Amino acid sequence: MYYNLLPLRVGINVYVHVEEMLGVVVTQVIVEMSELNETTCEVGVVLQLGLAPLHLTHASNYLKSLGRNTIGWDEILEGGLAEGATVMSWRGETGGIAAAKQHHDVVMTPNSYLYFDYYQSLDKANEPEAIGGYLPLERVYSYEPMPKELTADEARHIIGVQANIWTEYMPTFKQMQYMALPRMAALSEVQWCQPGVKDWV
Numbered sequence: 001m002y003y004n005l006l007p008l009r010v011g012i013n014v015y016v017h018v019e020e021m022l023g024v025v026v027t028q029v030i031v032e033m034s035e036l037n038e039t040t041c042e043v044g045v046v047l048q049l050g051l052a053p054l055h056l057t058h059a060s061n062y063l064k065s066l067g068r069n070t071i072g073w074d075e076i077l078e079g080g081l082a083e084g085a086t087v088m089s090w091r092g093e094t095g096g097i098a099a100a101k102q103h104h105d106v107v108m109t110p111n112s113y114l115y116f117d118y119y120q121s122l123d124k125a126n127e128p129e130a131i132g133g134y135l136p137l138e139r140v141y142s143y144e145p146m147p148k149e150l151t152a153d154e155a156r157h158i159i160g161v162q163a164n165i166w167t168e169y170m171p172t173f174k175q176m177q178y179m180a181l182p183r184m185a186a187l188s189e190v191q192w193c194q195p196g197v198k199d200w201v
Helices: 012-034 038-042 053-065 074-079 094-101 137-142 173-180 183-192
Strands: 002-007 049-051 069-073 086-089 106-108 158-161
Touching: 053 069, 069 074, 074 086, 074 094, 086 094, 094 106, 137 183, 158 183, 173 183
Parallel strands: 002 049, 002 069, 069 086, 086 106, 106 158
Antiparallel strands: none
16 A cells, blocks of 8 residues: 655745644654555555655655555655655656666656646647647657666666646546547557557557
């Protein structure tokens, strides 16, 4: 089971006011979450906390002592990775490479290849409104999640890929489907096929 620890995404002034109590609150929430019955935990309870990098390692180590694992966006690298932490590399591949070199598992999810809330076409006048960016089907299909910079031992820590589709610009399920497909099908081949087997044509 994984608990997702999210970094604090507020201004420094807000952080200064909450810094003293954050450690206590984090510990209390983690204790409460860990006491949930196993049936609830099996369906995937995700603990989402706004944590500054200073507190990520503490929270991760505490969860590890309870037999739980942490997963987090690549910002968790900034506080030092706790034993067993898994990194989701979204700001390119750099975070994923760094984590794999430290023998931590990685889910590759770089925004430049796998953010499906980006436009599919440069003809934005005829596309539904999106957050920005441009991510055509061909680019998704061209993605290779195993960085050449990794040794075979390091590469085994790349455990998968994930597309992200943030829906703040998608008012309907139909629009979400439009943004996901056919890029989701391309990502399936990226994940399931060896590079030499893929064939765009």
